[in-house]
Amino acid sequence: xxxxxxxxxxxxxxxxxxxxxxxxxxxxxxxxxxxxxxxxxxxxxxxxxxxxxxxxxxxxxxxxxxxxxxxxxxxxxxxxxxxxxxxxxxxxxxxxxxxxxxxxxxxxxxxxxxxxxxxxxxxxxxxxxxxxxxxxxxxxxxxxxxxxxxxxxxxxxxxxxxxxxxxxxxxxxxxxxxxxxxxxxxxxxxxxxxxxxxxxxxxxxxxxxxxxxxxxxxxxxxxxxxxxxxxxxxxxxxxxxxxxxxxxxxxxxxxxxxxxxxxxxxxxxxxxxxxxxxxxxxxxxxxxxxxxxxxxxxxxxxxxxxxxxxxxxxxxxxxxxxxxxxxxxxxxxxxxxxxxxxxxxxxxxxxxxxxxxxxxxxxxxxxxxxxxxxxxxxxxxxxxxxxxxxxxxxxxxxxxx
Ligand code: PMP
Numbered sequence: 001x002x003x004x005x006x007x008x009x010x011x012x013x014x015x016x017x018x019x020x021x022x023x024x025x026x027x028x029x030x031x032x033x034x035x036x037x038x039x040x041x042x043x044x045x046x047x048x049x050x051x052x053x054x055x056x057x058x059x060x061x062x063x064x065x066x067x068x069x070x071x072x073x074x075x076x077x078x079x080x081x082x083x084x085x086x087x088x089x090x091x092x093x094x095x096x097x098x099x100x101x102x103x104x105x106x107x108x109x110x111x112x113x114x115x116x117x118x119x120x121x122x123x124x125x126x127x128x129x130x131x132x133x134x135x136x137x138x139x140x141x142x143x144x145x146x147x148x149x150x151x152x153x154x155x156x157x158x159x160x161x162x163x164x165x166x167x168x169x170x171x172x173x174x175x176x177x178x179x180x181x182x183x184x185x186x187x188x189x190x191x192x193x194x195x196x197x198x199x200x201x202x203x204x205x206x207x208x209x210x211x212x213x214x215x216x217x218x219x220x221x222x223x224x225x226x227x228x229x230x231x232x233x234x235x236x237x238x239x240x241x242x243x244x245x246x247x248x249x250x251x252x253x254x255x256x257x258x259x260x261x262x263x264x265x266x267x268x269x270x271x272x273x274x275x276x277x278x279x280x281x282x283x284x285x286x287x288x289x290x291x292x293x294x295x296x297x298x299x300x301x302x303x304x305x306x307x308x309x310x311x312x313x314x315x316x317x318x319x320x321x322x323x324x325x326x327x328x329x330x331x332x333x334x335x336x337x338x339x340x341x342x343x344x345x346x347x348x349x350x351x352x353x354x355x356x357x358x359x360x361x362x363x364x365x366x367x368x369x370x371x372x373x374x375x376x377x378x379x380x381x382x383x384x385x386x387x388x389x390x391x392x393x394x395x396x397x398x399x400x401x
Contacts, residue, residue, distance in 0.1 A: 001294050001298055003378065003380050006290065006377055006378050007378050007380075009031040009286075010030070010031050010032075013378060018348055019348050020348060020390075021350045021378070021383075022349060022374060022375065023351055023352050023373075024326075024374050024375065024376035024379075025169055025220070025327055025352070025372065026352050027220060028200060028222045028223075029376075030223070030224070031222055034222060034279045034280075034282045034286065035279075036282075037278050037279050037281075038224055038279040041060070041278050045060040045063070047060050048060070048271055049061040049064045049271075050248055051248070063274075063278050064274050064278065065079075066281070068082050071280060071284055072231075074284040074288065075206050075214065075229075075231055076206050077206050077207070077231050080262070081231050081237070082264060083229070083263070084264070085267075086228055087218070087225075088216050088220075088228050089119035091216070091228050091230035092123055092192065092194060094243060094267060095192045095215070095232075096126065096127050096163070096192075097127075098241055098242070098243050099190065100127035100131075100161060101127060101130065101131065102239075102241060103160065104128070105133065105160075107134075107158065108133040109135075109159045109160065110128055110135050110136070110160060111138060111151070111154050111159055111161070111162045111163070111184075112124055112137060112162070113137055113140070113146050113165065114137055114138075114361050115140065115146060115171060115173070115358070115361050116164070116358065116361075117165065117358050119196075119357070120192075120194040120215075121163060123163075133160070134158075138151050138154055139153065140364060143322065144171050144319070144320070144364060145171075146175050147176070148179045148180060148183070151180050155183055155187060157188075159189040160189055160190070161189060162180065162181075162189055162190070163194075164193060164194065165193075165197070166193050166194060166198035167195075167198040167201070168361065169196065169197050169357075169358060169372075170319075170320075170327070170329050170356050170358045170361050171320040171327070171361065172197075172303070172325040172326065172327030172328070172329075173320065173323055173324065173325075174202075174325065177193060177209060178208075181209060181211055190212040190213070191211050191213070192212065192213040192215070193212075193214045194215055195214045195215060196215065196216050196217055196220060197220070197325070197327070199216040201296055201299060201325060202292055202295075203293060203296075206231050211231075212232065213230060213232050214230075214231040215228065215230055216229055218276060218283065221283050223279050223280035223283035224283075225276070227276035229280075230267070234263070237263035237264065237267075238262070238263055240267075242267055244267075244270075245269060246270055248261075248265065248271075249269040287377075290377060295377045296325070298375075298379075299375045299377070299379075302326060302375040302384055303326045303328055303375055306328055306373065306375075306384045306387060309384065309391075313388075313391060313392055315333045315395060316330055316332055316391065326374055326376065328373045328374075329365075329371070329372050330370060330371055331371060332371070332395050335395075336369075337367075337368070337369040337371045338353045340371050340398070343390070343394040343397055343398075344371075344387075344390045344391075348386070349386060351371055351373045353371045354370075355369050356369075356370070
């Protein structure tokens, strides 16, 4: 990978060459090609899709639906498996509010984990409360990982849904998801996989994983904000009811009756996020042109360098030194994570502090929050050095009190 060339694709890095942007797990920066694709739609077309009976609208519709095909291909899916949503949170909620509220009943069980982002497990707290089902948690091992063995302990014939993360946004661990999906299917359960932190960083093939649902956001994979994807198996999407009603998703409408279009359109009411979908497709092509395997290797390499650097500083707790991805969660002993993060900002290091919308794992770690650094394709060894020096600075700064 030619990192200098890659960095040159990102206007934020061109205008802030000294910035160590280590918050890509929250949001990735955007390359020119994505910004240009969004800009091009607004400048050249800027009209609605699906409804207009004129050339510009046909062209916008083609671009928008081509975007769906490109994104489907990116995850090994077919065109009509891809529902556009506002983001991973909306996708995960759609599964719970539609599939969960329809097919989970009293006495059934739903399995989730303490590693989930709130958007992955909270919708199921709601479903289980409303439907009288039981929500069970996979016990994490001593490192805070989900294991197949632990999953087997909570899986029963009553399990209807497994709502689980592919990569934790706090710990960066990769869930052994293929085995878990296979076991879930053996008892007839469906798996809703949270791919918000996996799809941007590793090659995913939904058919190979055999997951039933996969949710992710555009903004974490160098795409625009306000766009996400719900992948669903066709037979499941077909039997799921829509949860929002209105323009574009309807087929026939009478005073007391209505019918809907086929999936994915029955889940997409109103004017869609046209420019964002087009931008997201461009982001997928951009990442593919660099290579997802190369990107994963690069992030892991930088994360490992950073872990080695942090280990040499006394008084630092690293919560996930063995993570397989580009995420490090740590604390400077005795220092509130938000205080630590504000000192990093002085050193032009962008990192995140807090519970990262994952209070269960934060509590599991016995802390009020962590400082999180996350690496992506545009980060460099120099970013790692700046980061490690910033941790030393912060340590010394707080050591004075
Ligand atoms: N799941 C995980 C693992 C995440 O990291 C995030 C974003 N932090 C989400 C879900 C929710 O994504 P969004 O905020 O884009 O809806």
